[in-house]
Amino acid sequence: MNKKALRDHYKKLRSILNDIEIDERSIAIANRLLQLSIWDFSYYHLFLPIEKQREVDTEFVLNILSGKDKNVIISKSDFKDHSMQHFLLTDNTKIKPNSYGIPEPVDGIEVPISKIDVVFVPLLAFDKKGNRVGYGKGFYDRFLNQCSEKTLKIGLSFFDAEEETIDVSEFDKPLDYCITPNKAYSFTTSD
Numbered sequence: 001m002n003k004k005a006l007r008d009h010y011k012k013l014r015s016i017l018n019d020i021e022i023d024e025r026s027i028a029i030a031n032r033l034l035q036l037s038i039w040d041f042s043y044y045h046l047f048l049p050i051e052k053q054r055e056v057d058t059e060f061v062l063n064i065l066s067g068k069d070k071n072v073i074i075s076k077s078d079f080k081d082h083s084m085q086h087f088l089l090t091d092n093t094k095i096k097p098n099s100y101g102i103p104e105p106v107d108g109i110e111v112p113i114s115k116i117d118v119v120f121v122p123l124l125a126f127d128k129k130g131n132r133v134g135y136g137k138g139f140y141d142r143f144l145n146q147c148s149e150k151t152l153k154i155g156l157s158f159f160d161a162e163e164e165t166i167d168v169s170e171f172d173k174p175l176d177y178c179i180t181p182n183k184a185y186s187f188t189t190s191d
């Protein structure tokens with residue numbers, strides 16, 4: 001399948017999940033994340049879900065992060081140049097959905113990308129090598145390329161890996177892990 005076909009296929013698979021399935025699968029993903037040895041860092045970047053796209057509900061991951069007193073970073077997307085600005089999430093952060101339905105911080109304390117230790121990555125599909133496909137605007141391709149080589153990139157997906165290898169471009173950074181309700185995939189050589 002080419003990237004367009006993969007996007008269409010996985011958007012369709014997501015669209016038929018009901019609210020209860022989304023909740024159950026999102027909780028299973030958060031529980032599986034708890035089993036990974038990724039909790040000794042300070043700065044965790046999290047996406048907030050686009051509800052109408054039926055994305056993984058990261059509220060449960062957010063609860064884990066708050067419980068562990070971690071610094072949580074969320075972003076604001078610029079659809080003109082496909083860049084993101086990163087802000088610390090605090091009790092005072094005002095969050096408002098943008099025109100794509102992405103909940104975003106209105107303003108706040110900006111955090112340099114160099115501080116980010118772990119990025120939870122939204123995706124539509126991924127393969128057994130850790131390659132991923134998103135909505136195709138390159139927001140995360142750009143962002144992950146600006147992160148440190150050491151930053152852990154962890155995909156979250158409702159569905160298991162694609163059997164077929166996904167084509168990669170020069171900008172694609174492979175994931176270190178991808179977590180699904182059924183399985184934790186590790187693509188790193190270190191464990």
Ligand SMILES: Nc1nc2c(c(=O)[nH]1)N(C=O)[C@@H](CNc1ccc(C(=O)N[C@@H](CCC(=O)O)C(=O)O)cc1)CN2
Nearest residue numbers: 047048049050055077100102122123134135137139140
């Ligand atoms: N929650 C979340 N935040 C994220 C991403 C994401 O995948 N999920 N992104 C990951 O990169 C970036 C935003 N990228 C996006 C790109 C396209 C669409 C979108 O709604 N596309 C529609 C077409 C809409 C239109 O063209 O009017 C679609 O694909 O159906 C949404 C987010 C940054 N923030």
Ligand SMILES: Nc1ncnc2c1ncn2[C@@H]1O[C@H](COP(=O)(O)OP(=O)(O)OP(=O)(O)O)[C@@H](O)[C@H]1O
Nearest residue numbers: 132133134135136137138139140141142145169171
């Ligand atoms: N660092 C970059 N500089 C310039 N263009 C980039 C960069 N990274 C990605 N792009 C462009 O952005 C587009 C992203 O395409 P691709 O199919 O890889 O997106 P994706 O990984 O599915 O999307 P996303 O990263 O938004 O989840 C491509 O046209 C690519 O050339």
